[in-house]
Amino acid sequence: MSAGPAVDLETRLAVSDFLVAEAAALDERRFEDWLGLFTDDVTYVAPVRVTRRSGSPDVVDEITYFDEDKQSLTLRVKRLLTDVAWAEDPPSMTRRFVSNIRIIPIPDEEELTVKNNLLLFRSRGDEGTYDLIVGEREDRLREEGGELRICRRRAVLDQAALGTKNLGVFL
Amino acid sequence: MSNADIRARLEATVDPEAGAIPMFVYSDPDVYRLELENLFGRTWLYVAHESELPEAGSFVVRRMGEQSVIVGRGDDETVRVFLNSCRHRGMRLANEDFGCTEMWRCPYHGFTYGSKGEFLGTLIGAPYERQAYPEGLDKEALHLIEARVESYRGMIFATWSLDGPSLDEFLGNVKWYLDIVLGRAAMEVVGVPQKWIVPSGWKLPSENFCADAYHTATAHSFLARLNLVEGVDFGRDGYHVDPGGGHGLGIGVHDPAEGSYFPASLEAEYGRNLDPEQLDLLHRVKNFHGNVFPNLSFLIPNFIPMGDQLVSGMMLRLWQPLGPDKLEVWSWHLVERDAPEQWKRLARKMYVQTFGVSGMFDQDDTENWEAQTVNSNTALTRSDEVMLHYGMGISAAPLDDFPGPGAAYDGKFSEAAGRTFYRTWLDAVLARSAA
Amino acid sequence: MDQGIDAGTRVKPGSDLYAEVADLLLCEADALDNYRYDEWLGMLTEDMTYVMPVRTSQFLTDGKGFHGDANFFSDDRESLTTRVRRLETEFAWAETPPSRTRHFISNVLVREREDGELGVRSSFMLTRTRQDHGYQMFTGERQDRLRRGEDGELRFAGRVVLPDQTVITATNLSVIF
Amino acid sequence: MSENPTTLPTRLGGDEDLAALVNVEDGLISRRIFTDPAIFELEKERIFGRAWFFVGHETEIPEPGDLVARPVGMDPGILVRDDEGEIRVLLNSCRHRGMRVCRTDRENARFLRCPYHGWVYKTSGELVSAAAESHYGPDELRKTEFGLIQAAHVDRIQGLIFATWDPEAPSLQEYLGDMAYYLDLVFGRTDGGLEVVGTPQVWEVDTAWKFGTDNYTDNYHVFSTHHSLVDLGMLPNDPDFASHGHMIDAGNGHVLHFVQGPPDDEEFKAFGLPAELREQMRRNLSPDKLRIAEPAGISVGTVWPTFHYMHLQSSDVIDGKQEPFMNLRMEEPLSPTRTRMWAWFMVDRSASPEFKRRSQECYVRTFGPAGLFDQDDMENWEDCTRANLGPAARRYTLHHRMGVDREPISDWPGPGTVWADSYGEMTQRAWYGQWLRQMQGE
Incomplete structure (x- = not known):
């Protein structure tokens, strides 16, 4: 794995800019812009994490928190744009910290695997409290029409019991 | 508050038969202490x-x-x-x-x-x-x-009460309905439960699944906005059932002419497991919700088209108390073990999109339960009791020709089972009978 | 505590050397968060030292509150190897079942020192969950010395972990920073 | 199904019910006493308002004006050496x-100034001034009456400073009783005694405080809890290895043990001290004390209720050499289910710099929050606490029956009730016996 010399500076900056812009679109609630950052054949999943003994797999892909394609992501966005999406209306204040960006070129393909860490800070209501959603995203990026697009996202969260009342926010 | 004080307050204010429930019971720490001891320490619990x-x-x-x-x-x-x-x-x-x-x-x-x-x-x-x-x-x-x-029917229950009623007695009339929900075919849990934490008292989601079809028109009105359902009263057609024992059910039905929404390839298995009246009801189900007292809920959500197929992703829910104002949701997706692979795949996708921690319905529900829980603290600062309205359908008579046991009402909009939920709860918390 | 981390010439972001250092920090975090401890040991020099001093709350005029004479960690390559070997037994209960950790590494500053080593400062936030409990969180600064081996690879020759807390609010420190 | 014969009452009534919860004779201790908020409230008053507590060691505050902020039981205290050189607890x-008035962990100060309204105290606690003092009338301020509140009693043994808030408390010597003999043995063996290095490690654990105290004289858990180190060859692969030794009930809830190594292991004896320190030990200890210290490899003791010393030996790496170290520990309860842990490293003042360094390295790598051993202990305490919270669990007892029928020996050179074994729960039962007496208001 490498984000360093194996990947040229231009690509590194482009990927980094792309993820920063994506996080900004979500934090600023520009959901349609955000949807535009995904290819039409995107798959977007978040498997369930469990507590197991060391050595046993602790990610269960069979059941997920998200299991989306472009159509279902679009439906979620449309819902958020109605005036009755109570879970996010009034909206949460969110701030996404994206770091530890690691780029793995895929040989013989015009795609990149990009691993990155997500810390999502989410505050709602007037209780002065916040929830944290932490995990690793493994994204696959493809260039379409000169722009980077996400064609696959798999977000593995770090809690076996999520400490947030719903996932009305995107990962 | 001492045990005697809190018991006196409960006895004086909780009046389910009159449709009156005081708000403090949602999250009061003293009530919760009694619940842990007298209810969760004694009753049958799904595990x-x-x-x-x-x-x-x-x-x-x-x-x-x-x-x-x-x-x-x-x-x-x-x-x-x-x-x-x-x-x-x-x-x-x-x-x-x-x-x-x-x-x-x-x-x-x-x-x-x-x-x-x-x-x-x-x-x-x-x-x-x-x-x-x-x-x-x-x-x-x-x-x-x-x-x-x-x-019962693959569902394992346990209790700390070594000499209370049997599970069979405890479930009573609700078994006839559980047969349809979980006994119609060999069922399997898909993967593992989703788990997440909601700042809500545990009774709010329990009574919601038990007896509240009424909220769907408002809380989930995005469905109508996005033309996923027709009309605002899409949740009404069907039956509200109070089977007794604190359990409760709502069964949404569709026009029998449309035929069964369930996979046709399982028809023979359904027929082996259900009697004709149960089978007839299954064929008309478009959604099915309920709660086994105190905190096990189940749901077959509305069938929604995915491509050219109507599918629904059914679930079991446990509302695990973690404190007077906090609970951990456990949500299992279940599917008929021998359903076609394509149906299983679509059902799972439908379940994740509509229910579970990211589900479009669940999101709205958690918003309500949290705010109700916060508001119930009002009761701590007011000298007069804040009473809530549980009176819907209080004068309605049950159907006399419904095939299933218990009191069934025409239309899902009723709070009859909710009233029985609180009656059973009150008796259990006051240790007046073995719940 | 001062290992002269701020001595030397700044290496500018965007340069290949900076990218190489940043890459190493991220690969290290990736190895730790995914339980690849042997790979992590391979990133250390033979004379690697790993120290985390105890912090106290003091007036600014009395210093930053670190005490080189009281530590949470005071390890070398051999004792770190012992920690890793321990995790591989089935009886390391503190990490059996294992914690789920996530290292967030940022604010990376790189300097070239006269002795040929690189001095690297970075901020870390380490989140940890166990079983179905909430987050334990650690934040602080890491000061690393990096040295190039005969195979041309950069390795960690020294790390000082400066915690932001005077009281560690966590069950234990069975995780690696 | 088992009959679960040890079901207990679930509600706390008067003091008589406490006796039903703690049956020292049969070794049956209710799970409730660890987590019940009502019992915790009673502990605040009857234990933390009354007992003697360790606050620090005199080597932590060598100069006038040196002070450290420390809990005294459950109250925030200041341990200070005042201008006159006198040690005080405020x-x-x-x-x-x-x-x-002290908002740092340690400093050297001439005065303690309250940031709120500017009242200023000398390090002796005396109120010397207040901001804009002229606005107080002649008899309004009353400086002599409003100095900082002082601990009712402060006293020392072997440099270990203890304090109590209870004016009626017995003297420290009387309180320690037979335990003083053993503290003299362990801390007074070398020239100049021991000194604290640096500052304590402090961390918070989601545990009931008594699961910590319960663990200190427990040798029985070592083979299981720390089995990873058996796997690595850092502990003997012999379940009985920590069982050779003596356990002592020194009275008033103070307990300790001495564990002996294999007969042929000279290194392990005399606490594993290097030769020059062993020489000093032979000079400094009386013959009877020496008879106890010579064969001992490790010793752990508790001064009722929350102070512990752990004089241990271990290696810090696979195939490494074992080194001895001294570790002081204290629990500060924060709530029924959360406890702040304090841990000091100490070493013989007259030891060589090389020994001091190796002793400290072995300590930090094996004990404290990052220690190879301690990590697993805290895992146990947290899960013991969580598992004992519920309405079902609280109806049952825990099992403290090991050695309940075992007879003490009579040929021990030191004081106290002594058993010739170091696997046993005699010391824990003695601790809970004192807990019960204190909680019943005796």
């Missing part, structure tokens, strides 16, 4: 589905009330439920969510228990034990603390 | 509005 324990030695870690328990299939194939706590210093024995093992070995001093809960000895070999306890150990007294276990 | 709370 696992048999498909989660596929072989001898399989176990899952669950909670009864706030207490961690091991639900394990012993090497004799019998399912038992143990307090997840060593008899020596009370240390937790099973630390993973699930697994398969011949024994549980306490990490602290090595006390080791077999899959039947029997005390086997201490860690790795007898010399250690002989040295530590030359006078010997009373192995019988060190048997894991064991709950009473019974199951 | 309540860290201004007499005006109760604000903390």
